[in-house]
Amino acid sequence: MAKALPKKANFSEWYSEILSMAGIVDVRYPIKGLCVWHPFGLVLKNKVYLILRSLLDVDHQEALFPLLIPETEFMKEAEHIKGFEEEVYWVTKGGTTHLDVPLALRPTSETAIYPMFKLWIRSHADLPLKMYQIVNTFRYETKHTRPLIRVREITSFKEAHTAHATWEAAEKQVYEAVRIYSKFYDRLAIPHIITKRPNWDKFPGADYSIAVDTLMPDGKTLQIGTIHHLGSNFAKTFDITYEDVNGEQQYVHQTCYGISERCIAAVIAIHGDDKGLVFPPEVAPIQVVVIPIPFGEGKDVLEASKRVHKMLSDAGFRVALDDSDERPGAKFYKWEMKGVPLRIEVGPRDLKSNSVTLVRRDTSEKTSIPVPDLVPAINQKLKDIHANLCVRAKKSFDERVVECATLSEVKTAVKKGIAKVNWCGDEQCGIKMEEGTGADVLGELAQTKKGKCPVCGKKTDTVVLMARTY
RNA sequence: GGGGUUGUAGGGUAGUCUGGUCCAUCCUAUAGCGUUCGGGACGCUGUGACCUGAGUUCAAAUCUCAGCAACCCCA
Incomplete structure (x- = not known):
């Protein structure tokens, strides 16, 4: 391996x-x-x-x-x-x-x-x-x-x-x-x-x-x-x-x-995930990779793969045909690591039904698509992938933004993400907040919320974000 | 800013303590051939490395110093 x-x-x-x-x-x-x-x-x-x-x-x-x-x-x-x-x-x-x-x-x-x-x-x-x-x-x-x-x-x-x-x-x-x-x-x-x-x-x-x-x-x-x-x-x-x-x-x-x-x-x-890169389709250097699954001489499969490749290329997709002589499994791993949003497998089973197998990088979902429907199907899948990446990333982000009232809460929150906390606006308090938590004050949010400064206790509407930063 | 560790094929490592056994080990990569092929194949035959410079020594991957680079910890 x-x-x-x-x-x-x-x-x-x-x-x-x-x-x-x-x-x-x-x-x-x-x-x-x-x-x-x-x-x-x-x-x-x-x-x-x-x-x-x-x-x-x-x-x-x-x-x-x-x-x-x-x-x-x-x-x-x-x-x-x-x-x-x-x-x-x-x-x-x-x-x-x-x-x-x-x-x-x-x-x-x-x-x-x-x-x-x-x-x-x-x-x-x-x-x-x-x-x-x-x-x-x-x-x-x-x-x-x-x-x-x-x-x-x-x-x-x-x-x-x-x-x-x-x-x-x-x-x-x-x-x-x-x-x-x-x-x-x-x-x-x-x-x-x-x-x-x-x-x-x-x-x-x-x-x-x-x-x-x-x-x-x-x-x-x-x-x-x-x-x-x-x-x-x-x-x-x-x-x-x-x-x-x-x-x-x-x-x-x-x-x-x-x-x-x-x-x-x-x-x-x-x-990205455990398998490697995952790209939003709009910026993916390669959007679709066609992988022939050969049998015997494999000529029919290869010809069919080439036709699919040309069809997608003519339709304006950034598409690659991997006809190298690695085994299919090795190719799957390779292109997944490179973040290609969609994989098309063309094998004997697909050939019989004049269809191809379409696999999503983000969810690993497999679907069989008749060749004539391929272009619209890919357009739809690429849109779905972008939407899913947005949702997935937003969820992971939101889960790690935590409202805090005290410095010790902030200290816990910044281990995993961002702390939202009130701040009176005084620089000395801000510096104490940083020193007391080991995190940085990113800055003030436009949205306000009633609360108290965790250092001096003064009432304030200003909310700041704190986090460990790169 | 302070402290520490490390540097050996494309990548990861063994060997460094105790200098000679090392034209350097293993995994991976890579080239050719053959058998394979719906989720990381296997066999055979090859390729390829001791960071740079100075020093010590009969002899340096190994010891010393400096440089460069990488990594880790603390502030």
């Missing part, structure tokens, strides 16, 4: 094994925190980012800014530098020549983009300006790195940057970004929760930050998106102004919001 995948209950081990066994990434690249996307993993990534692009392309323009940022620009925004200074890679030499101005490898691109915004924005007619780019960014992570989750090169950072005439218009964009991200994760069947990060945890240089978190199988939360209201902080630093209708110069108000390949980690971690 081939090497077995560890059970998903041992999540850490399962996660790193499946990445390598299924061919998502290879972590053996000889620099800490960097890894290589395998072709199969890259197709997955591209399918996922296609969704993200389609949601943004409605009213954002895609651009591409350079990787290097001169120290002189990077150092302009004081809070921003402080937030990143320990994590920046610096280029200090060109060949053998020492550079007078060191160049930063972007840890994020505000300081690359905003000097250009200054040149581009002249009048209120130029606003709002909404741009995004999908690029690699570098952060010298000192904590333990983990593929797709905590890396030193983020290979696929989608960062959007917008500029608006007023603070209120920028805030409206924040809500719009929340809506876009929420829709994105719905398409991936990833349950998620939106909070406003506490002040001590906001993006360096922002007025406030909103975060999208999901819950991993081991009970830790994963931040899978952030949205920042930058106010006019960067506008003042980079002198980004526009002429308003009265002919006066005003600072712009900005937002930025980002999603990284952590979204891929979430898809893998949340939908």
Whole structure:
């Protein structure tokens, strides 16, 4: 028997094994925190980012800014530098020549983009300006790195940057970004929760930050998106102004919001099971695999399999025919591990009745489908699979979100998931809550509920989420 | 941030304590051939490794130091 995948209950081990066994990434690249996307993993990534692009392309323009940022620009925004200074890679030499101005490898691109915004924005007619780019960014992570989750090169950072005439218009964009991200994760069947990060945890240089978190199988939360209201902080630093209708110069108000390949980690971690990957059909690199079950010479079966393959391919499905000479059982295991949503078995029994056997990855349900009905049947099954993944993931998520009134309740809840607890809003209390439970305050929920702060006992309506985080 | 452990074929390991027996063991992978094939087949014949550098020594996978990398624990 081939090497077995560890059970998903041992999540850490399962996660790193499946990445390598299924061919998502290879972590053996000889620099800490960097890894290589395998072709199969890259197709997955591209399918996922296609969704993200389609949601943004409605009213954002895609651009591409350079990787290097001169120290002189990077150092302009004081809070921003402080937030990143320990994590920046610096280029200090060109060949053998020492550079007078060191160049930063972007840890994020505000300081690359905003000097250009200054040149581009002249009048209120130029606003709002909404741009995004999908690029690699570098952060010298000192904590333990983990593929797709905590890396030193983020290979696929989608960062959007917008500029608006007023603070209120920028805030409206924040809500719009929340809506876009929420829709994105719905398409991936990833349950998620939106909070406003506490002040001590906001993006360096922002007025406030909103975060999208999901819950991993081991009970830790994963931040899978952030949205920042930058106010006019960067506008003042980079002198980004526009002429308003009265002919006066005003600072712009900005937002930025980002999603990284952590979204891929979430898809893998949340939908996968003991047999391997499970993909929502929309992003599955292969949606249907056709497996011939030969007998004797096996020519008839193979011919029939080829016809099925062509029919599905012509119908627009991403379909593979596995006519290698492994045994059928070995093929079943292999394609299940790779997360293919539907398997079609074509064998002598099927041939006799001009039908095929259709097997779902998520439920293992088997059905016999007459060949003429195959295309509509597959369309329906793929829809059913997506719906089932949504329901299944949501259930597992909801079961692990627990309302708590005391710190000891929080401490118990965060062993398995997320604790909901009241908070008076005082930073000192927030820090005590973190210290007392070993968990982090994710942020405030928009919904309120009457209660008391578990530290000072003050009455409050504010509810925060707490969890152990990645 | 602090502490610890480890590095041997594509992956997992034995050998390291006590230097020579080791052109290195086993499982897996992989190539060829044959028998197989409705849930991880089997036989035969092959392929393939001691992290990098320096040191100690007649002799280093084995001992020492440094680097790089991986993992674990604590804050």
